[in-house]
């Protein structure tokens with residue numbers, strides 16, 4: 001009988017999609033990411049959004065001020081794409097040493113997307129410049145169309161007649177990361193294109209379906225966007241994640257909101273997973289009998305896409321129960337409730 005490993009050591013992973021927030025909220029949570037991950041892609045959906053190199057530099061400085069002076073965490077800053085972004089903006093971003101990508105938010109589709117464009121076609125000059133300089137375009141892949149069912153927005157965006165297929169057909173060298181994929185269509189899109197098209201996978205989307213959000217009462221802490229979909233979608237994400245294909249890599253989309261803002265008549269979208277995300281991923285890789293592929297997904301394929309070396313540090317996971325706390329401090333009188341709060345995960349991070 002083959003003995004299952006009780007520990008696994010990998011190079012320090014990278015979180016290629018997370019929301020650091022700002023101010024006291026950032027100070028409360030940033031170390032959950034920085035104590036696990038070597039670095040990560042910092043989303044720009046602040047209010048106002050991070051649209052210029054100067055704003056990104058200031059945000060990075062505020063972020064680093066929340067971490068210990070000797071931290072090795074690498075914040076990979078991004079800029080927020082709008083219909084007004086010019087090629088000159090993109091060239092300035094490419095010249096900076098700390099901006100790694102532009103992020104497309106479809107207007108009105110998620111937290112902090114009010115300044116986004118309604119379609120990638122409104123951003124063509126900037127997209128052409130991104131292709132020129134090799135700046136990756138990160139997409140929140142949902143179609144903006146009044147009345148389109150929420151379940152169909154991602155399927156349509158990545159579908160045959162969707163906008164991304166047409167954009168890529170006209171920009172064959174463009175580097176694109178399909179962020180927080182939630183559907184068979186997104187997974188197939190990435191698989192069916194070249195090495196310049198990749199996708200990130202959160203810990204919740206290969207784990208839950210819409211039933212975990214709505215069945216037996218609304219579960220606001222399982223609610224994020226794009227919304228969790230059907231069993232076939234969950235399975236496609238699980239299989240892509242554990243397949244060893246280097247086009248798929250880790251991006252938690254950890255998105256903290258205060259309890260009062262989620263448990264509300266109009267609750268915010270976002271699951272908070274930063275502290276235990278790596279344990280959640282390890283649990284799923286073990287379930288797939290693919291623990292040997294965790295390192296690629298978590299620590300290698302992401303930095304490869306962004307042209308960074310793998311971390312020279314390591315992190316060890318142990319097969320030992322971890323109890324997810326009921327809450328963490330976040331804003332005064334308004335803590336954040338993590339995804340899977342109060343539950344037990346069979347993997348922990350070694351002390």
Ligand code: NCD
Nearest residue numbers: 019110111224225255269270
């Ligand atoms: C994110 C947030 O709260 O900033 N929410 C979410 O549900 N994922 C925004 C985003 O990435 O869509």
Ligand code: ZN
Nearest residue numbers: 017043253255
């Ligand atoms: Zn996000």
